[in-house]
Amino acid sequence: MKKTKANTKKTKAETKKPTAEESTEPLATEQQTDETLTLETPLSPINECVDHAREVIATQLGRVKAKGYDFAPEFRDMTTQLYLFGVMWKYAEGLEGVTDARETAFSAMETMLISDRVPQKKVPKRIEFLRKMSKVEDGSNALAVAIGYDSQLDDNSLVEVFDHYIDVVQVSGAFWRLYDRCKKTMLYGGLFVAFVVIWFVTLFMPGNSAIAILAAGLISAAIFVIPVFLVGLWIYHSKIKKAESK
Numbered sequence: 001m002k003k004t005k006a007n008t009k010k011t012k013a014e015t016k017k018p019t020a021e022e023s024t025e026p027l028a029t030e031q032q033t034d035e036t037l038t039l040e041t042p043l044s045p046i047n048e049c050v051d052h053a054r055e056v057i058a059t060q061l062g063r064v065k066a067k068g069y070d071f072a073p074e075f076r077d078m079t080t081q082l083y084l085f086g087v088m089w090k091y092a093e094g095l096e097g098v099t100d101a102r103e104t105a106f107s108a109m110e111t112m113l114i115s116d117r118v119p120q121k122k123v124p125k126r127i128e129f130l131r132k133m134s135k136v137e138d139g140s141n142a143l144a145v146a147i148g149y150d151s152q153l154d155d156n157s158l159v160e161v162f163d164h165y166i167d168v169v170q171v172s173g174a175f176w177r178l179y180d181r182c183k184k185t186m187l188y189g190g191l192f193v194a195f196v197v198i199w200f201v202t203l204f205m206p207g208n209s210a211i212a213i214l215a216a217g218l219i220s221a222a223i224f225v226i227p228v229f230l231v232g233l234w235i236y237h238s239k240i241k242k243a244e245s246k
Contacts (some may be wrong), residue, residue: 013209
């Protein structure tokens with residue numbers, strides 16, 4: 001009987017529950033397996049296009065910066081995005097599971113803009129704008145799209161795109177700065193003139209009604225803004241004619 005009790009105690013000791021360290025080992029192994037599977041999950045075609053575009057633009061930006069171009073920021077960004085769209089379009093054609101490479105490239109561009117912290121409300125409008133600008137009047141691809149489509153990694157293709165627009169006045173940085181100065185002059189100058197006239201009429205002509213005072217301010221602002229606008233328009237046409245005569 002004593003031996004039986006001893007054997008029973010021994011059996012219970014052998015079948016005791018595993019310690020905390022022993023019980024967590026299988027869980028840790030399962031977690032590692034899940035992480036490994038997650039890391040080995042293939043990228044979607046859209047993400048592959050984005051990664052390829054970033055790899056391409058990384059080799060192009062240094063060459064563009066070295067050229068010292070002076071373009072309007074909006075034109076520079078638009079041209080670069082159209083170029084990358086062409087790059088991703090060509091790349092998407094070689095991916096499995098892609099039925100419409102052009103649309104995949106637009107989806108990749110949308111993903112790229114979002115990851116670059118472009119405000120999410122502006123992204124759909126930007127994509128629609130790029131759709132419109134990706135083709136010219138005859139239905140063919142825009143220059144930046146065509147060159148991006150035919151580009152090779154680590155070539156000078158983006159420089160080639162910008163070289164076509166060096167002598168185009170409308171997209172030059174100097175012209176854009178002139179436009180920006182004229183716009184600010186009209187806005188702030190008109191507001192200042194309107195404020196001064198309203199203050200003067202209110203202080204020295206107290207008998208006028210509020211509508212008459214406001215009308216005086218608006219008329220005085222228009223008298224300032226219109227000549228500034230006409231001068232800016234004249235400068236614009238003179239620069240365009242000068243560029244066309246070259």
